[in-house]
Amino acid sequence: MASEHNFETYGQSLMGFALQARNALLDGKSKELDSYLKDLNSMLRKTQWRKGVGIRDLPPLAPIKEMRGLLTKAEAATRVLLEFSFQRIETQKLLPKAESNPAEKVRLYKQFIQINNNLTRYLAVLIEQLKLARQILQSKPWINPELLVLPENREVLFHLLRRDGFYKKIDVHDIEVFLHYAHLEKCDFSGANLKGVNFIKQNLIGVNFSKVNLTEVGLIHSNLERCNFENANLSHANLLGANLQGANFKGANLSGVVVERANFTGARGLTVGQVLQMRDPNKAVGIVLPSEKVIPTTPVSTRSRVA
Numbered sequence: 001m002a003s004e005h006n007f008e009t010y011g012q013s014l015m016g017f018a019l020q021a022r023n024a025l026l027d028g029k030s031k032e033l034d035s036y037l038k039d040l041n042s043m044l045r046k047t048q049w050r051k052g053v054g055i056r057d058l059p060p061l062a063p064i065k066e067m068r069g070l071l072t073k074a075e076a077a078t079r080v081l082l083e084f085s086f087q088r089i090e091t092q093k094l095l096p097k098a099e100s101n102p103a104e105k106v107r108l109y110k111q112f113i114q115i116n117n118n119l120t121r122y123l124a125v126l127i128e129q130l131k132l133a134r135q136i137l138q139s140k141p142w143i144n145p146e147l148l149v150l151p152e153n154r155e156v157l158f159h160l161l162r163r164d165g166f167y168k169k170i171d172v173h174d175i176e177v178f179l180h181y182a183h184l185e186k187c188d189f190s191g192a193n194l195k196g197v198n199f200i201k202q203n204l205i206g207v208n209f210s211k212v213n214l215t216e217v218g219l220i221h222s223n224l225e226r227c228n229f230e231n232a233n234l235s236h237a238n239l240l241g242a243n244l245q246g247a248n249f250k251g252a253n254l255s256g257v258v259v260e261r262a263n264f265t266g267a268r269g270l271t272v273g274q275v276l277q278m279r280d281p282n283k284a285v286g287i288v289l290p291s292e293k294v295i296p297t298t299p300v301s302t303r304s305r306v307a
Contacts, residue, residue, distance in 0.1 A: 007055070010047045011134035014074075017043060018127050021081070025119055030092060033119075034085045037078060044075040057166055059156040061148075063141040070133040077126040081119060088115045142166065143174050145182035154188065161197045230269065245286070249274060259284040 017040035024033035047055055055071060058064045091112045098105040141147055148157045159165045163175065179202065186206040198218035205223055210230040214237050221241040229252045236256040243263050250269030255277040264270070265286030272289055275281045 007047075007058075007137045010043070011130075011137045014040065014043055014047065014130050015127070015134055018123065018130055022123050022127065025116070025123065030085070030089050034082070034089065037082050037085055041075065041078045041082060044071060044078060047071065057169075059142050059159065059166055061141050061153060061156060063136050063139070063147070067133045067136040070129045070136075074126055074129040074133065077122050077129065081122050081126065084115050084119045084122065088112065088119065091115060140174075143170065143178045145178055148178070149182060149184060149187060151188065154192075157187075158189075158192050158194065161194055254278055261285065264288075 017036050021033055021036035021040065024030075024036055055064075055068055091108055095105065095108050095112070098108050142156075143160070147153060148160060160167045160170075160175065160178065163170070167175070179199075184202060184204055184207060186208075187204075188208045189212050190208045190210045191212065193213045194217060195213050195215045196217065197214075199222050200218055200220045202219075202222045204219075204227060206226045207224070208228045209232045210228050212229075212232045214229075214232055214234045217234070217237045219237060219239050219242050223243045224239075224247055225243050226246040227244070228248045229250075230248050231251040233253045234257050235253050238258045239262045240258055241261045244267055245263055246266040246268070247264075248268045252269070252274065254274045257278050259278050259281055260283040263285045267286070267288075270287065270289060275287060275289065278284070281287060
């Protein structure tokens with residue numbers, strides 16, 4: 001992932017500040033504790049809300065929503081910890097002044113212990129929240145093949161395939177790994193805008209491409225068996241060596257489509273007009289057009305005429 005969007009680095013930084021704050025508490029270093037908590041609070045706000053590098057830019061997937069919830073709770077816990085840290089510092093200032101007042105010294109000492117207990121408890125909760133959030137970040141749900149092919153995530157999948165929005169910032173290698181492992185067979189892409197997307201050597205058996213904008217799409221050597229291209233726009237698409245057996249092309253725009261070595265055996269819905277729009281359809285395999293139906297005429301017999 002691009003460096004400005006390295007959320008794993010953010011996860012490490014958040015956890016680092018939290019652990020340093022815990023160590024400062026154990027070592028009795030109040031100023032260091034307060035400083036680490038302030039750094040953590042600042043980093044949490046930056047991670048969540050800063051446009052262009054924040055968690056807000058991640059796609060709306062269920063794990064991402066869960067992580068946002070964890071970070072929101074972590075931010076709230078950090079604010080509480082800062083209040084306890086302030087109380088701790090103020091109590092430490094008062095303890096030396098209470099040397100001549102044993103009762104006040106005992107009260108302040110008990111208060112100090114209670115503040116420390118609160119800090120310990122809230123820091124443990126905070127570290128657990130950050131740990132869970134970091135685990136989600138490490139799993140990279142935004143390029144999880146099993147997650148993105150779910151019907152409820154189809155719009156996110158389209159953004160990935162088009163490499164727009166958040167996915168402009170993703171390393172090309174991550175996209176290639178996703179496409180290698182993703183099972184896109186029988187996905188419903190109906191009505192999507194996939195202009196210019198490359199599905200080279202992809203297994204797309206039974207995908208519903210009806211009414212999809214596939215202008216200039218690359219489907220080179222892909223398996224498109226039994227796909228539905230009804231009313232799709234495939235103008236200037238590249239179907240070089242693609243397997244299109246049993247595909248439905250009813251109403252599809254095939255102008256300028258490259259079909260060299262593409263296998264159309266058993267393809268349905270093709271018309272003479274569509275085939276004439278293809279580039280070098282004679283280089284394709286298995287294109288069969290329905291024979292023109294001839295309506296028989298019944299000649300009137302001279303014998304049946306009434307004189």
